[in-house]
Amino acid sequence: MFHNFYADYYTMAGIAVASCMALCPAVGLMGRRGGLLMFMIITALASLLQLGLLNLLGKYSGHLNIGRIIH
DSSP, X not given: OOSSHHHHHHHHHHHHHXXXXXXXXXXXXXXXXXXXXXXXXXXXXXXXXXXXXXXXXXXSHHHHTTTOOOO
């Protein structure tokens, strides 16, 4: 995605910092088990949403004109 190694590295580091900033207060409020359960549910829902969207895009790509280059 990025042609510059440092941009890719800092992007991944920024995502890691943001996730820690979300995880630490959640664990402080709900405990370790509650925080783990919440983030597992969020991860599962994100995965299902991604799979569903990819399936819909593949199914309706002809109707949406996806993949065609217009000059």
